[in-house]
Amino acid sequence: MKLPTLLAAGVAALGLTACAAAQAEGAMTQAGAANGQAASADLKAFPAATAGQTRHVINLPAQSDEDGLKVELILGKTQTVDCNRQFFGGRLETRTAEGWGYDYYVLPALGNAASTLMGCPPGSERQSFVTTQEQPLIRYNSRLPVVVYAPSDVEVRYRIWRAGETRTAR
Structure with a gap:
């Protein structure tokens, strides 16, 4: 039976x-x-960009061990530079989507450019990506987009960091 x-x-x-x-x-x-519809549904928790700002969205692929990963946010723009170390001022703020609890990041304004003052040889000028001094590491989470608001002339780049093996201190 x-x-x-x-x-x-x-x-x-x-x-x-x-x-x-x-x-x-x-x-x-x-x-x-309907890939575009899914992307817009993911963004309904986040506010629209204000005038002069652009909303940048980073969709991270799912990984097997996301606790061992971090995302470095790199904001800046390409400029003509010489041999000096150059960077922009500006502070990336973490805000929370009201009613949702999701974090997003805002660079209200790109600060003034600063530079070391070494004497550079003639002809050392070149195009280079100049970044803000602050480049935060944030949690890797493939289930939510990383949303960054920055002035329209600022480029947002990112880098993925992977943790090494855990070691014991002696």
């Missing part, structure tokens, strides 16, 4: 698996067709 019951349960489970696979395939097709 148990064999027919197990066989019937196995057939039912196989049917549910096939149904779930068909639903997942349909969802993937819909997601592919």
Whole structure:
């Protein structure tokens, strides 16, 4: 008596698996067709950019061990520089989306450029990406976009950092 019951349960489970696979395939097709809609749905928690600001969105891929990863936010712009070390002032603020609890980042204004004062040889001018002095490391979370608001002339770049093995102090 148990064999027919197990066989019937196995057939039912196989049917549910096939149904779930068909639903997942349909969802993937819909997601592919409406990729822009999914991106805008992810951003509904975040405010629109204010005048003179641009909203930059970083969608991180899922990783097996996200606790061992950090995201470095790098803000700046490309300028003509010489041999001196150059950077911009400006402080990246962390704000929370009201009613949602999600963090986002705002650079209200890019500060003045500063530079070391070494004597540079003639012809040392070149184009280089000059960054803000502060480049925070934030938590890696592939389930939420990283949203950064910056002045329209500022470029937002990022770098992924991976933790090494844990060692014991002696």
